[in-house]
Amino acid sequence: MIKIKKVVSLIEDNIGSLEKDEKDFLENLEDKGWISKDRICLRAIVIKWLLLHSEEFEYFKNKVFYVNNVSITGQLDIEYLKVDFPLVFIDCHFESGINLMISTIKSLFLLTCEVEKLINLTGARIDGQFNCRGTLINGSAIDDENGDKYSVIADNLIVTGNVFFNLSDKKPFVAKEEVSINGIQISGTLDCSGSFFEKGINAQSAQIKQSVFMRDGFKASGEIDLLGAYIKGSLDCGSGIFNNPNGIAIKGSRMMVDGTVFFDAYKDDENTVGKNIRIDGIVDFKGAEITKSFKLKSVEKTDNYKLNLTNAFIHTLEDENTGWPPKGNLILDGFIFENISNESPRKHEERLKWLGLQKKETEFTPQPYRQLANVLDNLGLEKDAREIRIAMNNEIRNKSQKWKQKFWLGFSGMLIGYGYKPFKVLKFALVIWLLGTLFYIAGDEYKLIQPPSKFAYKNYSDSCKLDVLEPFDYYPKFNPLVYSLDVFLPIVNLHQEENWRPVSNKKDSQFYEIFNIKGGGLLNLWMYFQILSGWFLTTMLVGGISGLVRDK
Structure with a gap:
């Protein structure tokens, strides 16, 4: 093994003469790495040569490459680097970028550094942490032919520990251009708390074995793209700011979260509540799957805040009206959930307001109503479930273009509240019953209701008028109230209808002169109507109770 102090001449033989700062750096690197109060300037090629030949030097065995307060000129371009020790840069300034494509590193620390161009870790592997706390990355294009600018491009990067793009002593991580981590695999957490991503994050198909934190001062002015990502823990956006007013603020289409998604005010360990989460753009959770809760609570409302839950699945909806988007900015078609939290609105009045936030320009679909009603049924809230189904049928009736469906x-x-309130029919039955009673009282007064058989009279003769005929004393007395009920009910026999009938051939009554109908013809017509309506309303009542005529 070669000692680090003997390396100066060896490096000069390979890359040319070294500057004074570079010699000082190499000569003092052996003990604890380079630590200096005064910033020195170091060429990237020196660091590159050291790292590529690290196996030859005793210093690097079971140690850390530690650099503090250094200005590094030129691009640190070390593709395919393979070292089994961490690289630690603190308070360093990189005049250009860092290229560690397809490299293997123990850990990478860029703490409170400033990087003028992009950091490229495409296809690399970090067997430990990737820590960028408090670092500013200005970013640049990958090359002259590709005009797209990035601060970090780490597609298909593998990290066996945590990834930190967050605060360091109140100094935030800042990415001036897009951070692209498509297909990244992180065995720990992805912590972006308190950071600022000016052009968003592209993390399509990312695989994160623990949680993702975009909370407590997090700010993004572009799209957060989690399309097809898998998060084994939670996605915490508490008190974050997501600004993309002309597009998608958070894209979680086909994303899977094995924990909880937090859209709420952040609470620290002492339960101090932070500001509301602010969303100025579209939240697209189309086809997403959240196996625990979706906490949608304290959201600062903006006109551009839209929530698309088309074909999404969430186990428990834990929301409040303070988290709902403005009217017309909610899409629920195909949205499936299994439970509503105890802390969330469950009453049908509040839930109908929630359903009423849906976008009206699209064709009406009953699925969100049915889904909500089924969940309320499972929670034992049958009354609220019925009201949701009734509201659904009202909407179908109002939006239907088919006159038959609209009429039915x-x-x-x-009559029966679409089968969910079958006893509404009793109101109509009561009206018909009492109205019939009034008709039959009038008919009895004008002697238009008589026993149907001549053997019922004790003074019957062919020459007698109906006015003077008297039934036997033992003959059942006429009762207009019971008679109307007997005529109306199709099943019950109260023995009034069979013993008394309207007389249709009586011509000498005032009843006849007023209505111009022979005798009790009007009463006969009413009786027929009452019989038919009795059968019909009873059928509707039975059908509603049994569910046979229930409109689902």
């Missing part, structure tokens, strides 16, 4: 829904809704 209007009719069944009025």
